[in-house]
Amino acid sequence: MDEHRVPTIYDVATACGVAPSTVSRAFSRPGRVNAETAARIRRVAEEMGYRANPLARALPTGRTSLLALVVSDVTNPFYFEIIRGAELAANAADYTLLVADVYESAVVERKALERALPLVEGVVLGTSRMSDSAIRVMAQQRPTVVLNRVLTGIPSVITDNARGTRRAMEHLVSLEHRSIGYVAGPEASWADGMRWRAMREAADTLDVRVQRFGPVAPTLAGGTEAAAAVAGSAVTAAVAYNDLVAIGLMRGLTASGLRVPRDVSVVGFDDIFGAELCSPMLTTVAAPLTALGRYAVQTLLAGMASRTPPQVRPALLPAELVVRESTAVRARRRRRPEAAEDK
């Protein structure tokens, strides 16, 4: 055997005086070969520095030990912890995670998937920009789990935003707010719909008024843009589509002379990195980011293991309200005259 080559099962086999198939089974089929033989083979393999070639293994079996996680934008802080959680779960199961960034584009997403699909055993779609039908098509090529979206028949894991929203509302109501705004995100967003709906329901049961602003882009700029409308309205608190919007909103509000939380309370969603960097630090409905990633991968793995299609009911992970500095008791009077409904 050439010194500069990496050893194969053939090298190990001749060194042990057994057949290559026996070496293969010594590793992958415990019990199939005599315990002593197996031990000897393993020892020799170890000495020779043998490592199974994952490519060669994958070719006949299709087991690449690779999973894909598709994210709409790697630079979005929302994903950092999700990626971390997914990677953790994948590695724990001896899988490697392939993170694909699709720059918020359905076209790029399709291309990335096309590139990665033959390589991976399963896919986690994080906030996919593709259509439901496109997702269904790809789900029948590879086991798939979707994040932050429900798609009947396809396993999904989502944050329990309804509960989170309710908690946020209760918090604001306990601070004596009676008129609360919602700065909406993209209309195409499934989460946006859920959040707004949950707000209206909470408003009903808590007997307060809610008012919708936007929709705006889910960015700092989007939030800033909405500030004028919020400032000009009667609301004394606002819940924003996500943390970025919330922070932008606080800025815009501050710029227009209002103080947060003194004049207006602000609540965000997700608790991304940055929520406690801003000042005032943002009160927000924290999504279980790491758990989301971890659980998505675990669900995927479970689905791959059992041949029967797994549970269809989406997994709901609990959201928690993190109270920081951007919410406070409603001031007796808003600085603006529009604050008409002071009791």
Added chain:
Amino acid sequence: MDEHRVPTIYDVATACGVAPSTVSRAFSRPGRVNAETAARIRRVAEEMGYRANPLARALPTGRTSLLALVVSDVTNPFYFEIIRGAELAANAADYTLLVADVYESAVVERKALERALPLVEGVVLGTSRMSDSAIRVMAQQRPTVVLNRVLTGIPSVITDNARGTRRAMEHLVSLEHRSIGYVAGPEASWADGMRWRAMREAADTLDVRVQRFGPVAPTLAGGTEAAAAVAGSAVTAAVAYNDLVAIGLMRGLTASGLRVPRDVSVVGFDDIFGAELCSPMLTTVAAPLTALGRYAVQTLLAGMASRTPPQVRPALLPAELVVRESTAVRARRRRRPEAAEDK
């Protein structure tokens, strides 16, 4: 051919009445087969929905079209743009990027590398925690490029922090600061050494005083921790190891009654996401994050293409000072009595 199987070159070959090898060449060896034949093969392949199996291709050739990017911590905002840049460059060259997170651990890093190495054609090491020698060992298994670190003999791409530091110092001096602090990061950090050295050099030529604080952990908490020492000193401005430390420092300073930038100016490094979320928004030496990732991958690809080991001289990417709100003209007097060297 079974309806539920994905077509192979063999299927295409029989459909075209040619040999499989011809089909293979029609795709990978342009010019090797007759133009008309090739066109016909491609058309038929297209109709059948043929896609080359990357695994099968990789086995004999070793060309997996996969590149690894190892980052010490995916949740560190420093990496977001780097990953984006790397992915962009990789995709442009028809490569897929495998991002491996190693949670700041040399052990995990080694394991991750062990897992990924046989799959990838090359590796970019972002702020590796491994020893120089360990890196050298792995560099001879696969083409390697290191980020933010120089290692003679191995191509590397780094930020021109010397220049950036000088710009920051010039900026502070132009704001009349004459006594400037540096809050140091981890001593093992190559960048930390470079930054401190550049500060001393700049101090020399600009004729101002510099003082070193720390070292502290490269986190918000680290910065906060250093605030007391900075507040208690005579410096009127501080440059921090990175943005996180800078933001932590601002907080600590504010908590101890000093105002930023009125009493103390603060400058960070890197311009991570978050630098303009905090308030005051941070003045910082912006690292060319996206370019760093992109260039690292391009360097790697270039090195893979030419069989000769590529340039050994590290690539220096320019850093730029981004002036925001955390720096201002030195106040006539610090609130603390220690501010003795007022002219």
Added chain:
DNA sequence: CACGCCACGACAAGCGGTTGCCACGACTTG
């Protein structure tokens, strides 16, 4: 003691491409 069974290992056929080499015909050239 013969038969059958079981445990263990070997053989060989893939998995789906790639590629060195050869064959064959057409064309050029002396």
Added chain:
DNA sequence: CAAGTCGTGGCAACCGCTTGTCGTGGCGTG
């Protein structure tokens, strides 16, 4: 017109591992 060239396509041997199947020897059992 013979010989050499070139353009094309086919053959078959890999790449390294998995796995269905078969052969063989040892053992238990009637």
